[in-house]
Amino acid sequence: MNLISKTELESKNNLFQTLTTVIKKYVSFHLNNLRIRFPNQQNAFLLDTVGFISNLPHELVESFKATLEEIFTADILLHIIDISNPQYEFQKEIVYKVLDEIYPKDYNYKTKIIEVWNKIDLLNNSSFDVQENMNKSEYSVVPISATKKINIQMLYEEITNKLNKDQGKILRKLSVSFEEFDKTLKWMKE
Numbered sequence: 001m002n003l004i005s006k007t008e009l010e011s012k013n014n015l016f017q018t019l020t021t022v023i024k025k026y027v028s029f030h031l032n033n034l035r036i037r038f039p040n041q042q043n044a045f046l047l048d049t050v051g052f053i054s055n056l057p058h059e060l061v062e063s064f065k066a067t068l069e070e071i072f073t074a075d076i077l078l079h080i081i082d083i084s085n086p087q088y089e090f091q092k093e094i095v096y097k098v099l100d101e102i103y104p105k106d107y108n109y110k111t112k113i114i115e116v117w118n119k120i121d122l123l124n125n126s127s128f129d130v131q132e133n134m135n136k137s138e139y140s141v142v143p144i145s146a147t148k149k150i151n152i153q154m155l156y157e158e159i160t161n162k163l164n165k166d167q168g169k170i171l172r173k174l175s176v177s178f179e180e181f182d183k184t185l186k187w188m189k190e
Helices: 022-034 058-067 088-102 130-136 152-166 181-189
Strands: 035-037 043-045 077-082 113-118 140-143
Touching (some): 140 152
């Protein structure tokens, strides 16, 4: 999130760092920092919800569900996965199980998901074949390294492509002579 939004939000490896989304915490002071602009000049707001925990005590389940309300209005869900973690598949199952529980049964949230496989730089000596596993996934997948800034442009492109497809937008390239530029620009704005 810090890399994409160019912020320095606090990031700790704590189970219960917050039960509110980052946007609520920073909306009054840092709203512009959480607004991102894609290469196609489209704007978006980035929201960070709490992580998912297996075997959560029942009395806390409702609190966690309340923090996930924002996903109902999201155009895209970036599911950030620590792909270097040996338990990543188990963790994925927990996330999708919770999403299955909170989304209405007749709503296909799965079309909104992009799996972001973070920490691919830590897979150098492993037997994990990124491409093979990407081909097996039912979701769009972008393997990245946030710390090494690997494939960040690819992530932007995947987000932009998904947004354009979902919104029915088609990217067109126009070649305009210098003499016709002002006239063409006026036409496009109209």
